[in-house]
Amino acid sequence: MRTRYPAAAVSTVLAATLATGGCTASAVGGGAASGTPSASTDCVRVVEENGRKTDECLPLAPERERVDLGTPVFSNPTEVTNPLHASSRVQQVIYDGHVDGKPFRTELTLLPDIKTVTVNGEQVRARTLQYVSFSDGRVKEVATDWFAQADDGSVWYLGEDVFNYENGVVENTGGTWRAGKSGPAAMIMPRDPKAGDVYRPENSPGTVFEEVTVKAVGQTVPGPYGPVKGAIRTTEINQDGTRENKVIAPGYGELTIDEPGPDLEAITLAVPTDVAPGPAPSELAALSAAVRAAHADATDATVAKARAAWDAYRAADRVPQLLAQQMDRDLDSLAAAVKARDAALVRGAALRVAQNDLDLHLRHEPLATVEAARLALWARQTALDSAARDTGAVAGDATSLELTWDRVKHDTDPARAARIDAALKALREAADRKDVQAAHQATDRLASAL
Structure with missing residues (x-):
């Protein structure tokens, strides 16, 4: 999709401004809004991660290399057929990785909602x-993104609403922008990218900015379950001057994101791309039962059973390498937390193990079934966090429940949906008041409705 900044750095992006004086500046966005290329190169000033403005301009590509300077025409914009953009066929993708030294997980889901943008x-x-990202299992950033395909087959980014979370509550909305208000629509994928093409998926300096250069096309790259053909490799420069290397592949979108330093995000699996025919192996049901037991009551014995069930499942079914590493690490963390008798670490590790387990079900079960299981998981987690009187965690749990519910409520029986809506509303009100007892009662209502 686009670069995700650490929460500490999001507010610094807002400080970026067009340079004056030493740099020659043209209209922001070149000719993207007007349809005529600018005569000179834009100057976007580098803003360091700590928020300090500099006099340095980003090393942007020459205007002649950009392929996003025309005015897009949208006759049938919701029919996204470009195979390299996630909204063309992907219902949901799961990313795993490490960011800022912590387990980082992302759920990217196509919603049925249609947004009208000028x-x-x-x-x-x-x-x-x-877009929902989790750091250490807890909600970190939420965004709603809007995309449309132009008549020439290119896909354009029309804006996003962003919410950055800290300890379960919204800290800021840095990165929010809207085409026609904050800046121009921005090309996020050309129709037929070629090596050397340059485009800007976000082009509102002062709010968001990225410039992408296509390095190679027609690549065959490793995917979660085998080689993937037709991928492209890109390099992306961000507003703070950092660069990211990305692999974008049909059926996945951004397959891997290699950020500066040790951080790496990659797709664990995508639906329907990685769906397997036939029933799930029996070892997966056994794993899920063991994981639920450990989530409800993590002891040396329940964690050992979960580990044994995981080993049995991994021997019986294919597991993407990144997800296998994540599950191994999270089970090790859970075992260590139990031994240390650290209740907060136990709750966090058990949650991450349960998230990993449900991701495995995406390969074998309908997305709606997995989403329903996620709702039940977050309801159990809310009960655990309420009992621990962890108000920040409860607030984050309520958000995670609401976001998951947004993905499935359109397919839910109206009477049942009304009960779930009422329970979620009561939980949100209790969480906002930091009333853990009321939150626990609302969770009981929600569990009954689910």
Whole structure:
């Protein structure tokens, strides 16, 4: 999708401004909004991660290399057929990795909602993707993104609403932008990218900015379950001057994101791309039962059973390498937390193990079934966090429940949906008041409705 900044750095992005004086500046976005290329190169000033402005301009590509300077025409914008963009066929993708030294997990889901955005005076209908990232299992960033395909097959980014969380509550909304208000619509994927193409998936300096250069096309790259053909490799420069190398592949979108330093994010699996025919192996059901037991009551014995069930499942079914590493690490962390009798670490590690387990089900079960299991997981987690009187965790749990519910409520029986809505509303109100007893009662209502 685009670069995700650490929460500590998000507010610094807002400080970026167009340079004056030593740099020659043209209209922001070149000709993306007007359809005419600018005569000179934009100057976007580097803003360091700590928020300090510099006099240095980003080393941007020459205007002649950009392929996003025309005015897009949108006749049928919600039919996204470009195979390299996630909204073309992917219902949900799961990313795993490490960011800032912590386990980092992302759920990217195509929603049924259609958003209307004004682009160059035209009302454009856009597809909606929900982005939710978790650090150490807890909600860290949420975004709702809007995309539309132009008549030439290129895909354009029309804006996003961003919410950055700290200890379960919204800390800021840095990175929020809207085409026609904060800046121009921005090309996020050309129709037929070629090596040397340059485009800007975000092009509102002062709020968000990225410039991408295509390095190679027609690549065959490793995927979660085998080689993937037709991928491209890109390098992306961000507003703080850092660069990211990405692999973008059909059926996945951004397959891997290699950030500066030790941070790495990659897709664990995608639906429907990685769906396997036939029933799930019996070892997966046994694993899930053991994981639920450890989540409810983590002891040396329940964790050992979960480990044994994991080993048995891994021997019986294919598991993406990154997810296998994540599960191994999280089970080790859970065992260590139990031995240390650290209740907070136990709750966090048990949650991450349970998240990993449900991700495995995506290969074998309908997405709606897995989402329903996620709702039940977050309800159990809310009960555990309420009992521990962890108000920040409860607030984050309520958010995770609401976001998951947004993905499935359109397919839910209206009477049942009303009960779930009422329980979630009561939970949100209790969480906002930091009333853990009321939150626990609302969770009981929610569990009954689920």
